[in-house]
Amino acid sequence: MILKTLQLYRSYMNVSFRSQMQYRASFVLRSLGHFLVTGTEFLGFVALFQRFGQIQGWTLPQMGLFYGMISVPFATTEAVFRGFDTFPNLIKSGDFDRYLLRPRSTALQVLGQDFQLMRVGRFSQALIVLFWSAGRLNVDWSPGNITLLLGGIAGGACLFAGLFVLQATMCFWTTESLEILNCTTYGGVETAQFPVSIYRGWFRGIFTFVIPLATINYFPIHAILNIKDALGSTPLLQWLSPLAGVLFLLVCLQCWRVGVRRYTSTGS
Amino acid sequence: MKAYRAILVSRFLTLLQYRSAAIAGVGTQLFFGLVRVMIYDGFYRSSSSPQPMNVDQVTTYIWLGQAMLLLAMFDADKDVAAMIRTGNVAYEMTRPLDLYSVWFTRALSGRAAPLLMRSIPIFIVAGLFFGLKMPASISAAGLFVLSAFGGLLLAASLIALMTVCLLWTISGEGVNRLAAPMIFFFSGLVIPLPLFPDWIQRAIAVLPFRGLIDTPFRIYLGVLNGPSAAAALLHQIAWTAALVLAGRMLLNRGIRRLVVQGG
Numbered sequence: 001m002i003l004k005t006l007q008l009y010r011s012y013m014n015v016s017f018r019s020q021m022q023y024r025a026s027f028v029l030r031s032l033g034h035f036l037v038t039g040t041e042f043l044g045f046v047a048l049f050q051r052f053g054q055i056q057g058w059t060l061p062q063m064g065l066f067y068g069m070i071s072v073p074f075a076t077t078e079a080v081f082r083g084f085d086t087f088p089n090l091i092k093s094g095d096f097d098r099y100l101l102r103p104r105s106t107a108l109q110v111l112g113q114d115f116q117l118m119r120v121g122r123f124s125q126a127l128i129v130l131f132w133s134a135g136r137l138n139v140d141w142s143p144g145n146i147t148l149l150l151g152g153i154a155g156g157a158c159l160f161a162g163l164f165v166l167q168a169t170m171c172f173w174t175t176e177s178l179e180i181l182n183c184t185t186y187g188g189v190e191t192a193q194f195p196v197s198i199y200r201g202w203f204r205g206i207f208t209f210v211i212p213l214a215t216i217n218y219f220p221i222h223a224i225l226n227i228k229d230a231l232g233s234t235p236l237l238q239w240l241s242p243l244a245g246v247l248f249l250l251v252c253l254q255c256w257r258v259g260v261r262r263y264t265s266t267g268s
Numbered sequence: 269m270k271a272y273r274a275i276l277v278s279r280f281l282t283l284l285q286y287r288s289a290a291i292a293g294v295g296t297q298l299f300f301g302l303v304r305v306m307i308y309d310g311f312y313r314s315s316s317s318p319q320p321m322n323v324d325q326v327t328t329y330i331w332l333g334q335a336m337l338l339l340a341m342f343d344a345d346k347d348v349a350a351m352i353r354t355g356n357v358a359y360e361m362t363r364p365l366d367l368y369s370v371w372f373t374r375a376l377s378g379r380a381a382p383l384l385m386r387s388i389p390i391f392i393v394a395g396l397f398f399g400l401k402m403p404a405s406i407s408a409a410g411l412f413v414l415s416a417f418g419g420l421l422l423a424a425s426l427i428a429l430m431t432v433c434l435l436w437t438i439s440g441e442g443v444n445r446l447a448a449p450m451i452f453f454f455s456g457l458v459i460p461l462p463l464f465p466d467w468i469q470r471a472i473a474v475l476p477f478r479g480l481i482d483t484p485f486r487i488y489l490g491v492l493n494g495p496s497a498a499a500a501l502l503h504q505i506a507w508t509a510a511l512v513l514a515g516r517m518l519l520n521r522g523i524r525r526l527v528v529q530g531g
C-alpha cells in the first residue's frame with residue numbers, strides 16, 4: 001500500500017516536473033529571481049551586523065545558523081506543499097469533488113497537484129548561508145550535532161507543512177483563502193530567522209507554544225553551540241524539541257480529515 | 269487628455285473594489301512591521317556607537333515603509349503581459365491613443381488605488397499603537413505628500429518601462445524578474461538606506477530608486493529640509509523624466525519589430 005502510494009506520487013511528480021521544464025528559460029529566471037529576493041534581504045542583515053556588531057549578544061554567523069535552519073525547511077515545504085497553497089482554487093471551482101471519488105487519500109492527491117521547482121532559488125540561497133555559518137562557527141560538527149541540525153530541519157519542514165495543510169483546511173469553512181495566515185508561514189520565517197529571545201514576551205510565546213517555530217532552530221542551536229539558554233531550556237528539551245514539528249503536522253492532518261468530512265461542494 | 273483621465277479614474281475605482289485583499293494586506297504588513305521594529309530595537313539596544321539614524325527614526329521609517337510598500341514592490345502590468353502573450357496587444361495599437369501614455373496611466377492608477385487603501389489604515393494603527401511618529405513639521409508634512417506623489421510618478425515610469433520590456437518576451441521577463449528584487453533592495457525597504465555601508469552611499473544617491481520611498485521618508489523625518497529637500501525632489505523629477513523618455517524610445521523600437529501571430 002505504501003509502495004503503491006509512493007509510486008503514484010512519483011508519477012504525479014513526473015508530470016509536474018515535465019510541465020515546468022517546458023519553459024526552461026522562464027524557470028531559470030524565476031528561480032534566479034527567488035534567489036535574489038532572499039539573497040538581497042540577507043545582505044541587508046549583513047549590513048546591519050556590520051553597523052551594530054551583534055544583536056543581543058548573537059553574532060552574524062550565529063544568526064546565519066538560525067536563518068539557514070528556518071529557511072531551508074521553509075523553501076522545501078513551499079515547493080513540495082504548493083498544492084495546499086493553491087487549494088482554495090480547487091474548492092472554488094468545485095474540482096475537489098472529483099478528488100473525493102478517487103480511491104486514494106485526498107491529502108496525497110492535493111499534494112501531488114504541484115511541486116514548485118523554482119523554489120530552488122530560495123532553497124539554495126538558504127543552504128549557502130547555512131554552510132557559510134556552519135563553517136564560520138567554532139562548532140565541532142560531530143555526528144550528534146549533525147543529527148540535531150538535520151533533525152531541526154526535518155522538524156521544520158513538518159511544521160511548515162502542517163501550517164500549509166491547516167491554511168488549506170480553513171477553506172472548507174471559509175471557501176476564501178485566509179491570507180492573514182501568511183503571517184504564520186512567511187511571517188514565521190521572518191520572525192524565526194533571528195533567535196526568538198530577542199522578541200517581546202507575548203510574541204515569543206506565540207512562536208514557542210502556539211506555532212512552535214522556536215523548537216526547530218532556537219532550542220536545538222543551543223545544544224549545537226553548547227551555550228546556556230537565556231530562556232532556561234534543558235539539553236534534553238533541546239534534543240527532543242524538533243519532534244514538536246512532527247507532532248504539529250500530525251495534528252494538522254487530523255484537522256484536514258475533519259474538514260474533508262464536513263466539506264460541501266460549492267456546486268460550481 | 270480626457271481619455272487618459274478616464275482610464276485613470278475608471279481603473280482607480282475598479283481597484284478600490286478589492287477591499288478584502290487590502291484588509292488582508294494591511295494585517296500582514298502590520299505583522300511584518302511589528303517583527304522588524306522589534307529586530308531593529310534589538311540591534312539598537314546591543315550597540316552604543318553612534319548611528320546615522322536613531323531608533324525612533326528607524327521605527328518611523330519602517331512603519332512608513334510598511335504603509336507605502338507598494339511604491340517599491342513591483343511587477344509589470346499583468347493585463348498587458350497577457351495581451352502581449354495572446355497577441356491582443358495589436359488591438360491596443362489600433363486605438364487612437366498614445367500607447368505609452370495608456371500604459372503609464374494604467375501603471376499609475378494600478379499603484380495609487382491599492383496604495384491608498386493600504387497606507388491609511390497602517391498610518392492610523394501604527395501611529396496610535398506602534399511608535400510611528402508625526403512628521404517633523406507642518407512643512408515637512410506638506411513636502412512629504414508632494415514627494416510621495418513624486419515617488420508614485422517615478423514608480424509608474426519604472427513599471428511602464430518594465431512593461432515595455434515584455435515586448436521582448438523572454439529577455440523582457442528576465443529583466444522583470446531580476447530588476448524587481450534589485451529595485452526593492454535599493455529603494456530602502458529591505459533596510460533603511462542610511463544604514464547601508466558608507467562606501468555604497470554615493471552610488472545610492474545617484475540611482476533613481478531612492479526617490480521611490482527613501483526621499484519621502486527622509487523629508488517626513490525632517491532629515492531632508494530646505495535646499496536638501498528641494499535637491500531630492502529634483503532628483504525624483506529628473507529620473508522620472510529620463511525613465512519616461514527611455515520607456516517611450518524602447519516602445520517605439522519594440523513596436524517596429526513586433527510580430528503579432530494570428531489566432
